[in-house]
């Protein structure tokens with residue numbers, strides 16, 4: 202059984218459909234044949250300012266949603282990044298083999314620091330991808346299930362692993378990104394050429410897993426499409442309709458083109474109405490389970506404690522190898 206690892210930030214009250222279809226669904230599906238490590242990355246979250254109470258609540262909400270969608274705490278180690286100190290410890294070592302210019306090329310830093318200006322962004326935001334590399338390399342995973350927007354971070358991770366391995370001694374496995382083409386990038390319903398994102402300008406473009414299902418249905422019915430009123434899967438010419446078809450396809454397991462065929466001679470209203478029903482049927486039980494899990498914090502604490510224990514057992518071993526190879530004296 203090969204290891205897989207991934208992470209998600211607790212920076213919203215709910216995960217959205219981009220997170221779910223782009224990454225989290227694969228977290229669930231990979232459990233059967235792999236040994237998974239899945240974490241809520243609270244240390245990444247504080248690279249931008251967070252309200253402490255809200256951060257703590259969102260961390261619990263994240264864990265509850267993972268369990269509710271089918272990440273099984275028996276088969277998968279579900280944990281919080283800050284419960285495993287080796288992440289920050291390895292990040293320091295990797296900071297020291299990353300070139301400043303190399304870190305500067307990361308496009309997410311450019312995007313996220315664009316608003317306030319680079320001078321106001323935290324140094325933590327700048328070194329964010331290096332902490333992510335540490336998250337991954339500690340577990341020597343074969344695959345990292347993520348959406349398309351993480352590809353550049355995975356490339357940096359592989360570069361750093363290779364550099365460490367050649368400079369010192371083979372220590373890290375070079376991980377492969379696990380990105381499913383059909384759902385690699387889910388788009389904003391109101392602005393279908395931008396990715397669905399928690400930092401979007403309007404909540405109308407985002408479907409949250411924990412939203413009232415009636416609200417989600419309404420968002421789908423108000424999704425931006427185009428004016429030629431022909432249902433066809435063509436992401437370049439018809440980004441809005443194609444995004445709806447991609448979501449439909451992912452939730453039903455049918456190809457998007459085939460679904461488009463069902464609507465020959467019918468309008469966008471029919472497609473949206475049917476997709477709204479599919480989405481409501483999907484989110485209603487998931488949301489109920491997540492909200493029920495949130496009623497028992499000590500049960501969630503137990504899940505996270507057992508996940509962290511399994512994670513530390515693996516991570517501490519890798520960190521010990523790293524410390525040894527860079528020449529740190531072993532403490533008595």
Ligand code: TYM
Pocket residue numbers: 206207208209210211218219220221222223224225242245332333336337345346347348349350351354384385386387388396397398
């Ligand atoms: P985050 O928290 O922004 O997103 C979590 C996952 O959701 C995917 N995703 C999308 N996929 C398709 N379409 C979208 N519109 C969409 N929006 C988000 C992301 O690609 C991601 O897989 N840096 C990471 C967190 C992280 C991590 C890690 C991931 C920290 N350490 C180690 C993997 C391994 C992030 O900010 O994801």
